[in-house]
Amino acid sequence: MIARLALALTFLSLQPAWAASRIYSIDSKASSVQAHVGKTGIGSFAGHEHQILAPALQGDVNADFDDLPKSTVELLVNARAMTVSEEGEPKGDAPKVQQAMRGPNVLNVARFPLIRFRSREVSGKKLSDTSYELRVQGDLSLHGMVKPIVVPLKVDLQGDTLTADGKVTVKQSEFGIKPTTAAGGLVQVEDEVPLTFRIVARASR
Numbered sequence: 001m002i003a004r005l006a007l008a009l010t011f012l013s014l015q016p017a018w019a020a021s022r023i024y025s026i027d028s029k030a031s032s033v034q035a036h037v038g039k040t041g042i043g044s045f046a047g048h049e050h051q052i053l054a055p056a057l058q059g060d061v062n063a064d065f066d067d068l069p070k071s072t073v074e075l076l077v078n079a080r081a082m083t084v085s086e087e088g089e090p091k092g093d094a095p096k097v098q099q100a101m102r103g104p105n106v107l108n109v110a111r112f113p114l115i116r117f118r119s120r121e122v123s124g125k126k127l128s129d130t131s132y133e134l135r136v137q138g139d140l141s142l143h144g145m146v147k148p149i150v151v152p153l154k155v156d157l158q159g160d161t162l163t164a165d166g167k168v169t170v171k172q173s174e175f176g177i178k179p180t181t182a183a184g185g186l187v188q189v190e191d192e193v194p195l196t197f198r199i200v201a202r203a204s205r
Helices: 002-013 094-102
Strands: 022-026 032-037 050-054 057-063 072-078 114-126 131-142 145-158 161-171 187-189 192-203
Antiparallel strands (some): 022 057, 032 050, 057 072, 072 114, 114 131, 131 145, 145 161
16 A cells, blocks of 8 residues: 555656646746837838837736646736837937837827736647647737737746747737828838737746
């Protein structure tokens, strides 16, 4: 009896720490979301593209890799903390673009300070003992509107750390944001904005 109990305990101790459902808290310092804002129009050669950074992230991942549909994800971005990278911008332009981005004609962060993603369904497949390819369907709350989106993810597990990389494209117009124009309408910001992200989360239990 004792031998069987010892064998059972040994077997359990060898199971991966992430085999059962675990809650991971997003590490805001290690995570990032970047948006690429392109240009279009007859005068687009004279415009500038922009890289938007969203460093302020919060949220949790409830991961169940034995039963993926039970997994959930919630991510919050502080829109007031979003910045415009100076890379590729004419000198002194980044603060002006940033002010316009946060202003009432674009994100309107005074009225809508948070951007939220909340999952509704998680599916996917196991690639290896420590990696998964997932498809996360959920609702994106942006600019006071909520729209469904699908986010493809590549997830890697190393000890108590979960890293998720992905890319998704959103249309500003679907969230009530009119793409800005310049030069009398000859230059216009593209409606579609690709978002590239890396989410790093640490197991809290």
